[in-house]
Amino acid sequence: MPSGNAVDEGGRGMTTTEEQLEQAQQFERLKALVDKPYRWIDRKWDAVFWISAAFIVGAACDITKLLFAGDWDFWTDWKDRIWWPILTPFALVIIGSALQYIQWLAWRFPTGMTYTAICLWPLATLGRWLQWGNFVHYPMNFVWPTTMVPAGIFADWVLFKTKSFILTSVIGSAVFAFGWWVSNYVMIAPFLQPAQWMDRILTVADIQGISFIHSQTPEYLRIVEHGTLRSFLGETQYVALVFGATVTVAGYWIGQFIGRMLAIWPIGRFMKKW
Amino acid sequence: MAQVATTAPDQAVESKPGRGPIDWWGGHRLTFVGPLIFIVIAAALRIWMQGNAWTIGIDASSPGFTKTYRMLFWSEITSSAVIGFWWWTYLINKGRKIVDEEVPHEVEVRRIANFWGLVSTISVELTIMASFWPNMDGSWHQTAVRDTALTPAHIPMFFLFFPFGIILTVGTYLYGRYWLPKVYGAAMGFPWSFFLLISASVTEMMQVAMNEWGHSLWITEEIFAAPFHWPFVLYGWLAAGIFALWAETIIRLLGIEAEIEEAESTGGREAVVA
Numbered sequence: 001m002p003s004g005n006a007v008d009e010g011g012r013g014m015t016t017t018e019e020q021l022e023q024a025q026q027f028e029r030l031k032a033l034v035d036k037p038y039r040w041i042d043r044k045w046d047a048v049f050w051i052s053a054a055f056i057v058g059a060a061c062d063i064t065k066l067l068f069a070g071d072w073d074f075w076t077d078w079k080d081r082i083w084w085p086i087l088t089p090f091a092l093v094i095i096g097s098a099l100q101y102i103q104w105l106a107w108r109f110p111t112g113m114t115y116t117a118i119c120l121w122p123l124a125t126l127g128r129w130l131q132w133g134n135f136v137h138y139p140m141n142f143v144w145p146t147t148m149v150p151a152g153i154f155a156d157w158v159l160f161k162t163k164s165f166i167l168t169s170v171i172g173s174a175v176f177a178f179g180w181w182v183s184n185y186v187m188i189a190p191f192l193q194p195a196q197w198m199d200r201i202l203t204v205a206d207i208q209g210i211s212f213i214h215s216q217t218p219e220y221l222r223i224v225e226h227g228t229l230r231s232f233l234g235e236t237q238y239v240a241l242v243f244g245a246t247v248t249v250a251g252y253w254i255g256q257f258i259g260r261m262l263a264i265w266p267i268g269r270f271m272k273k274w
Numbered sequence: 275m276a277q278v279a280t281t282a283p284d285q286a287v288e289s290k291p292g293r294g295p296i297d298w299w300g301g302h303r304l305t306f307v308g309p310l311i312f313i314v315i316a317a318a319l320r321i322w323m324q325g326n327a328w329t330i331g332i333d334a335s336s337p338g339f340t341k342t343y344r345m346l347f348w349s350e351i352t353s354s355a356v357i358g359f360w361w362w363t364y365l366i367n368k369g370r371k372i373v374d375e376e377v378p379h380e381v382e383v384r385r386i387a388n389f390w391g392l393v394s395t396i397s398v399e400l401t402i403m404a405s406f407w408p409n410m411d412g413s414w415h416q417t418a419v420r421d422t423a424l425t426p427a428h429i430p431m432f433f434l435f436f437p438f439g440i441i442l443t444v445g446t447y448l449y450g451r452y453w454l455p456k457v458y459g460a461a462m463g464f465p466w467s468f469f470l471l472i473s474a475s476v477t478e479m480m481q482v483a484m485n486e487w488g489h490s491l492w493i494t495e496e497i498f499a500a501p502f503h504w505p506f507v508l509y510g511w512l513a514a515g516i517f518a519l520w521a522e523t524i525i526r527l528l529g530i531e532a533e534i535e536e537a538e539s540t541g542g543r544e545a546v547v548a
Contacts, residue, residue, distance in 0.1 A: 038531050040296055040383045045390075045527070048305050049520055052394035055309075056516060059401035066408055067507045070498040074412060087499070102517060123401065127409030130320065135327070136413040214416045262470055262514035267521045270463030 058119030061095040061148075062127065065120075074132070076142055076191045077209030079184075081237035086244040089177040090251040092120075092148045093155070096176075097255025100159060100168070102263055110160035113176070117152035121145075142208045144187065151180035169252045176252075177245035181237075287380045295384035304391025309398035312438070316402045319430045320410075327414075327426045334422035347429045354437040361445050369452025373459070379530050385453045386523050392446040393519050396471070399435060399442055403478075404510055407431035412498050423486040432482045439475035446519075447472065457526045467522060470515030477509035 065073060069087035072078045093113075100112030124145035132143040158172035159165070191205035202210075232239060293300040323331070330338040377385075407430060414427040424433075447468040450458035458465055488502040 039534050040379070041527055041531060042296060044296055044298065044302060045524065048302060048390050048394065052305065052390070052397045053517070053520075055401040056397040056513065059405040060510060060513065062405040063408060063510055064507050066405075066412065066498065067503045068499055070412060072499075074416070074498070098514065123405045127405060131406075131409035132413045135324065135410060136417050138413070216416050216419055258511050258514050262511060263517040264521075266466035266470060266515050266518040268518075268525070269466040271466065271469065272463040 054115075054119040055123075057095065057099060057116055058121075058123040061092065061116050061120040062123050064094050065091045065124075073146055074143055075209060075214070076144075076188065076205040077203075079146075079188050079191075079205065082240055085177070085181050085237065085241045086247055088146055089151070089173075089180045089244050090247045092146075092151070092180065093173060093176055093248050093251040094255040094258070096148065096152055096155065097169075097252045098259035098263060100156065101165065101256055101259030104159060104165075105259075105264060110156045113152035113155040113159075114149070115152075117147070117149040121147060121149060138212055139208075141191075142212055146180070146184045147187075148176075148180055150183040151176045154179040165256060169249055169256070173248040173252045174245040177241065177248045181241050181244075287378055289380075295380050295387055301384040301387030302391065304388055305394045308391050308395030312395065312399045312402055312435075316406060316430070316435070319434075323426055323430075331426035332418060334424065343426055343429055344424065347424050347433055350429065350434040351437075354434065354441065358437070358441040358445075361441065362448060365445060365448040365452065369448060373452045373455050379534060382454070382456070382530060383527065386527055389446070389450060389454060389523055390520070392442070392449060393516060396439075396442045396446060396516065399438055400475075400513060403431060403435035403439055407435060416498065420489060423489070432479075436475070436479050436482065440472070440479060443468070443472045443475045450519075454523070454526070456529075457522055465518075465522070467515045467518030470512045471519070474509055474512035474515070477512070478506065481505045481509055 065088065068091035069084075072080070072084040072087055078084070096113035096116040098112075099116045100110070103109040103112040103115065128143050128145050129140065132138050133140045155168065155172040155176040158175055159168045162168055162171065188205070191208070192203050194201050195204050195207055196202075197207050197210070289295070289297075289300060292298075295301040298306075326342060330336065330342050333339055334343075407427065411427040411431060414425060418425075447458070447465075450465075450468070451460060458468070484502065484505065488500075492500075492502075
């Protein structure tokens with residue numbers, strides 16, 4: 001950041017433009033505001049806010065994922081290439097988008113999606129470990145949750161560069177969906193390896209699903225590839241992924257509605273009659 | 275970084291060292307104590323269930339279930355009603371006595387810190403109700419046969435933490451209405467922020483009825499993301515109003531700072547206290 005006294009430094013003929021001078025003055029004004037001595041406002045309020053909000057943000061993202069796309073997130077054999085790439089990024093992006101709006105509006109922080117991802121991860125992992133692993137005794141490599149941390153960083157980067165929610169909804173949602181797939185494919189890939197099971201070739205994930213039965217759900221080998229998509233062979237996941245990116249745009253605007261109308265709009269508004 | 279001034283121009287109320295309005299163990303104490311109470315209750319119930327859910331809790335028609343889980347259900351309902359009624363009554367009675375009293379800035383700041391402690395408690399409580407127990411709900415109901423609406427997963431979630439969502443959100447509004455009249459006083463009307471947050475907790479409780487009706491009508495255990503679960507998510511989004519609570523009170527905090535600054539520049543110390 002250029003400073004105001006750099007206009008002519010030590011007679012070296014170093015000059016600066018009016019724009020730079022204005023920037024320097026703006027910097028000083030903002031710095032004075034940040035350093036302003038308050039009687040009762042200190043960084044503890046920031047800490048209380050960010051840590052307290054982390055709980056409800058993570059929980060909101062988790063319940064949205066659980067009840068919109070949970071089945072495709074619970075088990076490795078449900079992490080398929082038809083529905084998983086469509087439903088999960090759609091569900092995950094909603095609360096991330098809301099936080100992106102809130103943090104960008106309040107602080108110009110392009111961090112809302114990443115913040116949501118960081119809040120979600122410990123809650124989702126704790127839930128899987130305590131309630132699915134420790135309580136029902138499913139192995140964690142069967143019930144691990146997806147991560148949205150890399151996808152969140154990518155989507156925030158798009159907002160940071162474009163400074164536009166419309167562009168972020170289109171480009172960022174696609175980047176989010178693709179980023180989510182790539183980062184989670186690393187984890188699902190070992191479970192997609194072929195293995196022989198009772199004279200049939202299945203994936204390791206399928207064998208997990210058969211071995212660790214969900215005793216209150218129908219017992220069968222999931223046939224997830226219906227219709228002509230099955231004849232697309234390896235293209236199937238890319239077709240689903242592109243559609244998933246499209247659906248994620250809709251999820252992004254649902255999140256914008258939550259951020260704009262349910263979190264920010266009510267500030268200082270009162271019902272006079274009720 | 276904002277700094278707290280070393281001088282105290284409006285030191286009207288003496289506080290013990292470390293117990294001031296913005297000290298961690300002073301005004302911000304409830305931020306730790308409130309959430310901790312709910313975390314301890316959730317942990318205790320979860321540990322207790324580890325030993326008996328898959329033996330006693332699996333058969334709702336057994337005498338053992340009646341003596342333990344059904345008893346727990348009635349205890350939760352009764353204690354929620356008693357605690358809620360007692361706390362709300364206390365807040366209204368005490369609040370009516372103090373609402374019109376002029377208080378120094380220090381006291382108002384402490385009340386805002388207390389209010390933030392209550393909001394932190396709501397955040398953690400809603401997290402337990404929307405992330406911690408729903409994970410158990412998924413693992414239990416996709417594994418165990420559902421023979422009652424009062425399953426071991428439902429009893430803590432729906433009949434303890436859901437009611438306490440209502441108790442806390444309504445109680446926090448009452449605290450704001452009487453202890454922070456310059457922000458939430460009755461003359462201003464009913465705040466939209468609280469309307470949304472309270473609506474979230476109330477509609478979640480009401481959705482339990484539809485959920486149980488739905489489960490008695492359809493066998494949908496295979497799909498946790500069943501459409502009749504979706505209202506839990508939609509109603510949960512209303513809790514975004516919690517962000518407006520933080521904003522509204524920090525605006526008041528800035529207003530207090532402005533009043534102090536103005537008084538210091540015009541009237542001196544006595545004017546600040548008023």
